[in-house]
Amino acid sequence: MELPYSEPYKIKVTEAIRTSTRAERETWIREAKYNLFKVRSEQVTIDLLTDSGTGSMSDRQWAAMMTGDESYAGASSYFRLKQVIENIFGMPYFLPTHQGRAAENVIFSALLKEGDIVPGNSHFDTTKGHIEFRRCSAPDCTIDAAADTQLEIPFKGEMDLNKLEKIFKENPREKIPCTVLTITNNTAGGQPVSMKNIRETAELCRRYRIPLLIDSARFAENAYFIKTREAGYADKTIKEIVREIYQYADIMTISAKKDGVVNMGGFVAMRSEELMRQAMQFSIMCEGYLTYGGMSGRDLDALAVGLDENTEFEQLDARIRQVKLLGDLLDEYGIPYQRPAGGHAIFLDAKKILTHVPKEQFIAQTLAVELYLEAGVRGVEIGSILADRDPVTHENRYPKLELLRLAIPRRVYTDNHIRVIAAACRNIFERREQITSGYRITFETPILRHFTVELEKI
Incomplete structure (x- = not known):
């Protein structure tokens, strides 16, 4: 018989998990003002709040940390990371950030x-927050198909080139400092972007002389989907695909806590030396000196190894298989989510699950609280709370999608944990008709409110 699949790693260290009672969770979530960000980690059984900085590092990464050079300036760790970034992304200039x-x-x-305009394919929360904080606008140019959670197409996170060109035509060139292309498209459900769409977006930007910035948090997972879904790439390595992606980019930002599989770290890289010189002053003011930029030497070395390891097919395959397992179980139970399964998370379609909760009572947040109460599973709302208020009218924005993101940390949970998550979702789905009300906001900040919002049950 053909041998079954097994993970390409073995486990060296484990951490104990405490299982709580529903009564305890009811108390804890009430004390947290129904905001899962405010729940303590020891009050969570399975933590799917994010895959950012929560992955399990490899033995090579831990070993590399011992060689970390903590020199304030000119650390050898910086130059090791610089070489890896040049090799993988082809970007000659970079500034490390935390x-x-x-x-x-x-x-x-x-x-x-x-007053500037920064179009993109569903900017993520911090990206939109930084843009709107500067009193700029961030129009969404994602393809319309992304809003239909039950539609199965291979590249559902793509840029709509007609929407993008319309913005280019209707506004002066000097009002559009860059276009942001996010891979994978997190807000749309961890959906990938094809190489064809990346290339055509770059060509359109260059025609209008507008720099293309790739938001690269899950670049390796996007490359995996190009390899497995796009014609002409099956025989290419992940590193070859990544190198081709970034030949189309002028700038890249990355939270390396995702596909770099580190607990802390990131960077901005670019092709223009002039732009690097302009950005240096802000790096020094806000992050630290140019050769550490908010990261310790040991973190720089761990990231260098992590980028190299996680641009290999086997590591990505194991990670994405686990996300697909959760999707397959939800299919078995008839639970709607953003299809097909994303690269880092499953996004439950809260509107289709909790059909009796009004949109003004935050449908996805209501589902998030229910899942925590059911099994101590912590997810995160990608919906109306995250969307914030319109900066002009100050009215709540209600996006087309109300999603509960269940982000799977890399190499942390077993398939049995995945089955517990699916069973908890099934229990809620079976009693969904009994859930008829949600929450109202009692406190919020003017921007990025979802991190600190306080709610009360209606």
């Missing part, structure tokens, strides 16, 4: 001015 939103802060400080 994480992705810091990279956005550095580059947008150099590029943006009030």
Whole structure:
């Protein structure tokens, strides 16, 4: 018989998990004002809040940390990471930062001015936050198909080139400092972008002389989907595909806590030395000196190894198979989610599950709380709370999709944990008709409110 699949790694260290009671969870979530960000980690059984910085590092990464050079300036760890970035992405200039939103802060400080327009394919929360904080706008140019969660197409996170060109035509060139292409498209459900769409987006940007910035948090997973779904790439390595992707980019930002599989780190990289010089001052002011930029030497070395390891097919395959397993189980139970299964997470379609909860009562957040109460599983709302208020009208924005993201950390949970998550979702789905009300906001900040929002049950 053919041998079954097994993971390309073995486990060296484990961490104990405490299983709580529903009564305890009811108390804890009430004390947290129904915001799962405010729940303590020891009060969570299976933590799917994010895959950012929560993955399990390899033995090679832990070994590399011991060689970390903590020199304030000119550390050898910096130059080892610089070489890896040049090899993998082909970017000659880079500034390390402590994480992705810091990279956005550095580059947008150099590029943006009030009133600018930064189009993209579903900017993620911090990206949109940095843009709107500077009193700029972030129009969404994602293809319409992304809003239909039950539609199965291979590249559902793509840029709609007609929408993008319409913005280019209707606005002066100097008002559009860059276009942001996010791979994979997190807000649309971890959906990938094809090489064809990346290339055509770049060609359109160059025709209008607008730099293309690739938001690269899950670049390796996007390359995996290009290899497995796009004609002409099956025989190419992940590293070859990544190198081709970035030949189309002028700038890249990355939260390396995802596909770099480190607990902390990120960077901004670019082809222009002039732009790098403009961004340097903001890196020094906000992050640290140019050769460490908010990261310790040991983190720089761990990232160099992580980028190299996670651009190999076997590691990506094991990770994406586990996400697909959760999707397959949800299919078996008839539970709707953004299809096909994404690269880093399953996004439950809260609108289709909780059909009796009004949109004003935050449908996806209601589902998130229910899942925590059911089994101590912590996910995150990708819906109306995350969408914030319109910066002009101050009215709540209600996006087409109300999703509950269940992000699977890399090499952390077993397939049995995945089965527990699916069973908990099934229990909620079977009693969904009894869930008829949600929550109202009692406190919120003007921007990025979902991190600190406080709610009360209606």
